[in-house]
Amino acid sequence: MTTRTRMPTRLFDVGEYYAMADAGILAEGEHLELIDGRIYSRYEGKPRLFNVDEYYAMAEAGILAPDERVELIDGEIIPMSPNGDRHAYSVDELVELFLTTLRGRARVRCQNPVRLDRRTEVQPDIAILKPRNDSYLSGHPSPDDVLLIIEVYDTTLDSDRDLKLPMYAATDIPEIWLANIPERLVEVYTDPDDGEYRSLRIFRHGESVSPFAFPDISLPVRRIVPA
Numbered sequence: 300m301t302t303r304t305r306m307p308t309r310l311f312d313v314g315e316y317y318a319m320a321d322a323g324i325l326a327e328g329e330h331l332e333l334i335d336g337r338i339y340s341r342y343e344g345k346p347r348l349f350n351v352d353e354y355y356a357m358a359e360a361g362i363l364a365p366d367e368r369v370e371l372i373d374g375e376i377i378p379m380s381p382n383g384d385r386h387a388y389s390v391d392e393l394v395e396l397f398l399t400t401l402r403g404r405a406r407v408r409c410q411n412p413v414r415l416d417r418r419t420e421v422q423p424d425i426a427i428l429k430p431r432n433d434s435y436l437s438g439h440p441s442p443d444d445v446l447l448i449i450e451v452y453d454t455t456l457d458s459d460r461d462l463k464l465p466m467y468a469a470t471d472i473p474e475i476w477l478a479n480i481p482e483r484l485v486e487v488y489t490d491p492d493d494g495e496y497r498s499l500r501i502f503r504h505g506e507s508v509s510p511f512a513f514p515d516i517s518l519p520v521r522r523i524v525p526a
Contacts, residue, residue, distance in 0.1 A: 306462055308346075309369055309376040310336025315362045322360040324353045348374025350417050372466065374418040380454060385480050385525055389451045390424050392522050393478070397427060400516045405446060406430055412439045413448070415470045421463070424478075425449035427510065442470040446512040453480040469494045474511045483524050 311319075316333045319325045330341040338347040349357075354371045357363045368379040382390070390409065397407045406428040414420045420439070427447040428440050435444075448467060452460075460477060467475050468491040475496065477486040484503045488496035489511055502508040504526065507517040 306372070306375075306377045308337060309363075309378050311338065311362075312336070318360055318362050319357065322356055322362075324349075324356050324360070346375065348418060349376065350374065351414060351420055354420065370422055371418065371420045372462070379422070383453050386451050386453045388525055389478050389480060389523055393425050393449060393451075396518050396522060397425065400518075401427065401513065404430070404513070406434065408435075408440070413445060414439045414441055415466065419466065421466075423448045424451045427512070442472055445472050447474045447476065447510050448472055449476040449478060451478040451480065464488060464496060465494045467491070468496050476508070478523050480524050483520075483526065485520050485523055 311333065313333060316325075316338065319338075320327075325331060325338070325347075329347070331338050331347055332341050333339075339345065340347060349371065351371065354363075354376065357376075358365070363369060363376075368381070370377050370379055394407065394409050397405075401407060408426040408428055410422050410424055411426070412420050412422055413426050425448070426440065426445055427449075428435070428444050429446060431444065450463060464475065468488075471491050473489065473491065475488040477488070479486060484501055485508050487500045487502065487508060488498065489500075490497040502520050504521050504524075507519050508523075509515075509517050
């Protein structure tokens with residue numbers, strides 16, 4: 300099984316630390332301390348991890364700002380990279396392509412949460428989901444709802460690939476596309492097994508790529524990653 304890469308976490312100041320205690324996110328008997336912006340167990344020396352409920356409680360308490368770009372990954376709050384022009388272009392093109400080709404067949408979700416487990420909630424650039432009667436009004440999608448996840452990368456490919464691919468594979472997301480803008484290609488990962496994807500195919504400019512769940516759809520790579 301692949302070991303997941305650690306990413307820089309969101310740091311907290313003293314005011315936020317005490318606000319967590321006031322909001323009941325941190326309990327009195329936890330024996331915690333704040334060191335260089337991170338919360339640790341005083342006796343175990345390990346970072347204090349958060350679950351999804353605590354993550355949302357931070358937002359309700361104003362500790363996490365409404366416009367703050369973060370994800371919850373393995374119990375840690377990870378800042379997301381800003382979206383550059385080329386990144387935004389690729390995401391917009393993918394949204395347009397999938398809304399046009401999958402209307403009525405799947406739910407297209409753009410940069411919204413997917414809850415992988417009780418300590419991980421990510422916001423992939425694109426998630427193609429199974430249709431659901433309530434259109435996910437009653438709750439965020441889980442791994443069983445996901446047909447395809449696409450992440451677009453223009454500056455953080457290696458570190459995010461090492462972090463997110465094992466995470467998606469461990470929850471049996473059936474297919475992942477990495478839109479690799481610097482190399483102008485799309486990496487397609489399938490066959491998750493024991494925290495890894497066993498199959499990798501590369502598609503370049505001049506080629507088209509099809510989702511495994513919808514083999515009748517063909518998307519030109521040149522539309523996904525700009526020249």
